[in-house]
Amino acid sequence: MTGNERKLIEVADSTALAEVAAVRLLARMAANPGRIAICLTGGSSPKQLYELLATEDCRNKIPWERVHWFIGDERFVPESDERNNMAMARRAFLDRCAPAANIHPIPTDAANPDEAAARYERKLKAFQGDDRLDDPVRPLFDLVLMGVGPDGHTASLFPDYPALQQTERWVVGVPQAHVEPFVPRVTLTLPALASCREMLFEVSGAGKRAILTRVLAGEPLPANRARSNGETVWLVDTAALPEDSRAA
Ligand code: 6PG
Numbered sequence: 001m002t003g004n005e006r007k008l009i010e011v012a013d014s015t016a017l018a019e020v021a022a023v024r025l026l027a028r029m030a031a032n033p034g035r036i037a038i039c040l041t042g043g044s045s046p047k048q049l050y051e052l053l054a055t056e057d058c059r060n061k062i063p064w065e066r067v068h069w070f071i072g073d074e075r076f077v078p079e080s081d082e083r084n085n086m087a088m089a090r091r092a093f094l095d096r097c098a099p100a101a102n103i104h105p106i107p108t109d110a111a112n113p114d115e116a117a118a119r120y121e122r123k124l125k126a127f128q129g130d131d132r133l134d135d136p137v138r139p140l141f142d143l144v145l146m147g148v149g150p151d152g153h154t155a156s157l158f159p160d161y162p163a164l165q166q167t168e169r170w171v172v173g174v175p176q177a178h179v180e181p182f183v184p185r186v187t188l189t190l191p192a193l194a195s196c197r198e199m200l201f202e203v204s205g206a207g208k209r210a211i212l213t214r215v216l217a218g219e220p221l222p223a224n225r226a227r228s229n230g231e232t233v234w235l236v237d238t239a240a241l242p243e244d245s246r247a248a
Pocket residue numbers: 041042043044045046073074075085146147148149150153154155156
């Protein structure tokens with residue numbers, strides 16, 4: 001698969017969005033009989049999906065012992081801070097469902113974001129077993145979840161920031177955020193995020209319509225530059241879609 005095409009799937013609302021995302025996530029897990037790696041995201045968009053994964057029906061379909069959970073970006077705040085992305089995922093489902101050893105947060109107890117990034121990069125490389133991100137048979141992640149911010153950022157890759165140009169590093173520190181919360185960030189880079197079988201964006205609500213219009217117009221925003229080496233899917237609810245892009 002070339003990975004440069006984007007597939008857009010329209011769903012009715014945020015509930016349907018979480019349900020379709022869960023079905024796709026479960027399908028990716030079912031397709032891999034070995035060790036599975038999922039890269040989660042922060043923000044408010046994935047919360048409904050996370051809560052759904054903890055419900056009995058979903059929970060029973062996930063091979064928890066074989067699934068490893070990473071995070072695509074983190075706000076550089078302690079895990080006890082409610083703005084911490086992995087802490088949100090932990091509260092929503094991980095702590096109730098996943099073995100502790102399979103949860104891999106970005107270490108925000110590091111001295112600074114750069115050190116946290118270097119540590120997480122080492123962890124990802126040890127997990128992958130080598131330095132390659134471009135092996136089509138063995139990508140880093142089975143599925144990478146993503147969101148899009150009002151300025152077109154994704155993960156903590158903000159428009160015009162140097163982190164976007166990274167081709168070598170897997171994880172970098174971002175000293176300043178472009179949007180709230182204005183705390184330093186740590187983010188996976190475009191090549192690391194691309195190393196997956198599926199990149200799944202979740203976009204919901206009328207508040208996203210303006211940025212989605214720009215994304216669909218092909219502006220070179222970070223969210224548009226983030227593409228999987230495998231499949232790239234944008235799950236979008238009707239309220240977020242510009243009217244001329246909606247199904248009749
Ligand atoms: C973060 C995120 C970020 C997020 C978008 C969308 O740390 O904030 O990882 O990239 O996905 O900003 O956020 P919402 O889902 O809250 O709109």
